[in-house]
Amino acid sequence: MAERRAKAAAEPHFLQFNDLACEAVGGKVIFATDEWFAPAANLLKREQPVFIASAFTEFGKWMDGWETRRKRTPGHDWCIVALGVPGLIHGFDVDTSFFTGNHSPHVSIQAACLDPPPTFSLEGDRTGMAASDAQLTAVAKVTRRDLQTRVYGVGQRDWSDISPNQDVDLLALTNGGVCLGYSDAHFGHPRNMIGLGRGVNMADGWETARRLDRPKHLEEDEHGVLLVPGWEWAVFRLGHPGVIRSVELDTDHFKGTFRTPAAWRCLRADHHHVFDEARSASAPPPATPPHHPPDGGISRLRLIGRLAPTSPSSTNQEGRIQTVKLRHTEQIKFNKVKCRN
Template identity: 55%
Template sequence: MQRTQTDKCDFLHFNDLACETVGGRVVFATDEWFAPARNLLKSEPPQFLPSVFTEFGKWMDGWETRRKRVPGHDWCLVQLGVPGRVHGIDVDTSFFTGNHCPHVSIQGGCLEDTPTFTLDGDRTGMAASDSQMAAVATLGSGAWPQLVGVAPLQPGSHHFFKVEFSSRVTHLRVNMFPDGGIARLRVYGVGQRDWSSVSSNQLLDLLALTNGGVCLGFSDAHFGHPRNMIGWNDLVVLVRVLQVDRSGILQVPGSEWAVFRLGHRGRVSRVEVDTTHFRGNSPDSCRVEACSLDVGDESWSSAEWDVLLPPQKLRPHHRHHYGEAELRLNRPISHVRVVMAPDGGISRLRLWGRIAAAPANQERPASKL
């Protein structure tokens, strides 16, 4: 583990496995006096409202505990929305300037069964009961491996930690020493599932976050990151020559692209390009290219790309479906590159297909989900 600077955070293009929008939730917290721990996983950035107070003190958009007057420290358990391998963590203390947590550490565990206890409702002003403490003690979370060793935190700052831990993680234990506040927790990684339980005849989205799909590179992400094709919207291409070909596709210089690794090598039989909510800023057209690389080989920048889906005219705010009649490849692929012209936004890309075996000794080890 090491603390790192933003420009060295090569893990930031991965998905946030803990965000509430993918099912992440806080299942336990020792204390939530000023602000509940569930705020850590909000998808939106933290905010500060100077004039807002609760009966317990200043309202804060994050997790903040009361000042300890007994030995020990505060901690919480986070259940990842998508279990997987964690590559990096952002501990954000935005707006916690004199009340931030002085030091933090983070541990990771892989639980076979989901804990039966949970924290419901507004927990502001509350602390864990003796029975809740006894129930969570059965997990032995204090002995879980460390993903982030004890590290100092600064007020009102992002703290990026690169994680060197290769095992699958389902839950995190976030330790605050001894108390204080944290605004947000972002857990960047790649989802993992047990492919041994998936039939080769089962049709599924090979690019889905829960199946291990991940964005590896892109040309532009000014208005939104293309990871998992959630709200990809790039800068406007300013040079436009409005000519069309026989298919009505604009012939303009320039395009934008993003590269994705499938969660499992497979044969794609259906492609969905969804421009929902992009009404005046959808692309004019797009195409999808594909290649097949060995497991662990990420040399996509020098790979030979073949056309999976030839250029297609797109409509705004519409789900476009393409079947085998439009697709050009019928062999297993591992990576895709979606190219949109000349600019605009795509909300989702779904690649429906069936898993295929990798070359001998090249398959990723199965991980239970």
């Protein structure tokens, strides 16, 4: 356990933030000078790159990335990526996996807020293609931005159009929610839980490794809660201080590795759970089998609530929440934290 967490701690801090350029949140390559061997759209894939030794296309070796022809003219190849979520960029992850004798030795990355945004776009599979003279002329009207691979940061949104009486997901990455820290992310990072829509598969959620300090024989207390020491945890900052009215926990796709009984509710496998004040007062916890593995995963986490005032006078207002901590092994708790500006 210590070795696993030490490795995670050695990574750049910004890697726990959100991937603002990922195709899953609407990121899109809107221009590339050349995409002969492999299209630039591969840069924004949710999945990690793979290598298939026997895979070839009519244009050459198939690669799960962006690969241009060998340059025979002055200049350099570049592409423009429109972020799916506007925000503050904290770092970049440039991955050259599997490009051994044909990788780019240098990369230049620039970013800008373009208002109005570019109107041009290159649609469809661009493998074996390059930008035409007309397309190069059109893109020349916009300052060139050599944006490549993953862009990590924190989303920002304009809250002026949200009514104080309107329910909104205060934790969504599109609303500025961000993961600040976690105990373990062996199979899936906790930031996946605040992503868009339902999870695609188990990899699109938060799943920790099985705890090595669990007892050899699991026992339960009189309430059916397994007696397992410790817990895994993740801390999130809301996109805007607010008052949480309901919590949604989704264990979609986690059938043999879902989180088991919580201290205040039981979780079922592959199920969308909604907890609010009305349900807590009138509905008993859903039934769950008495025995489960002590480790597992959660697909999505939504904190539905209403905005709280952001004036200095409301800094210590009770019930006003800016950060939440999710803990689990056999217990899931939300710790209210007063807003700290």
